[in-house]
Amino acid sequence: MIEVIEAGVVAGDVTLLAPVSVTTRRGEALVVRGRNGSGKSTLLRVLAGVRKPSSGTVRIGGELVVERDRGFRRRVATMIGLPPMAPDLTVLDHAVLVATTWLDDPQGAANLARDVLAELGLGALTERFPHELSSGQTQLFGLALVLARPFEVLILDEPEQRLDPEHVESVVRALHARRSKGATLVVATHSSVLADALADQTLRLDAVA
Template sequence: MLLAPVSASVGSGDVLVVRGRNGAGKSTLLRAMAGVRTPTSGTIRIGDEIVTERDRRFRRRVAAMIGLPPIAPDLTVADHVLLVASTWLDDPLAATELARGVLGELGLTPLAARFPHELSSGQTQLFALGLVLARPFDVLIIDEPEQRLDPEHIDMVIDALRVRRDNGATLVLATHDPRLAEALADHTLWLGEAA
């Protein structure tokens, strides 16, 4: 993996914003933090545990949105979000309530009966975020949540992420959007030269 040596830590309920130019290694760092890529040297820890996607406890604690998720062409937006919620929650009523809440929070309720291929690029970005928010986590890792979104929808994303932070989740996100970074960052990590 190609990434200059980097060191950072973030506490529970804090937000670490990773900034830098394209190609600086933001996505690579997030993939390593999410356990998708293995660093060739160094250690990444979530709490006291070394990051490993193969560990069930790690997967329960850490949710990540790095790129668009795989989708099933025959499931609607609502079906996808409910499937994710049902996978993580044993109570069907709680899963349904969580799925409905996430759809409403991200303005996706009017699109609930559509299939993913019927969404615009901005709607697809909100849908992807909805899938990651429809499950429990202690740590949320997101790569450029502002992609393809207009300012109104970026504000919606900021609000949704603030709710998770205020409820005690730790957030790590890469962004090019200065407004999103300013609204959320407790700590900023610059990769490459600071702009």
């Protein structure tokens, strides 16, 4: 599903991502580890199509990554930082908006939105506004917005941020559920709990740099 061949990123004289190669099959989970500054987020941005590699090639589903291509955007969902949130929309409004954007069935979209929020423990917070959430709830809300749409590949940058151990386990269960349905996962994380629970293979960028 994912093929990275000697992909690297350089900005001026600074190497943001040393050339790296990795491949994954459909339904696998790739965990990316490394110290801060080793290139984890840069690699995820390359996979998401928001940063072009300075060298090498990246393909997802056999196709070169083109972020503006609707087929690519339908295939790949990402959370690299929190997604945009409107202050005058409730938690449920946001999730329904995302789901409706990608699904032709309004009732199915509403059901998906509610199901995802409940899955991540946000079912009682549907009528709150984003500014009324705690930092951990906001992190889960951001993940819910990514999961409230179809995808074949899911790219997440440190989804465990600001979460206590109980909620990290909720994230693990949610990601296992997507992988069991055939989704390919790429997760950059500092959490050994998340890495041990998910990884089919691990890419350590410390060793590449």
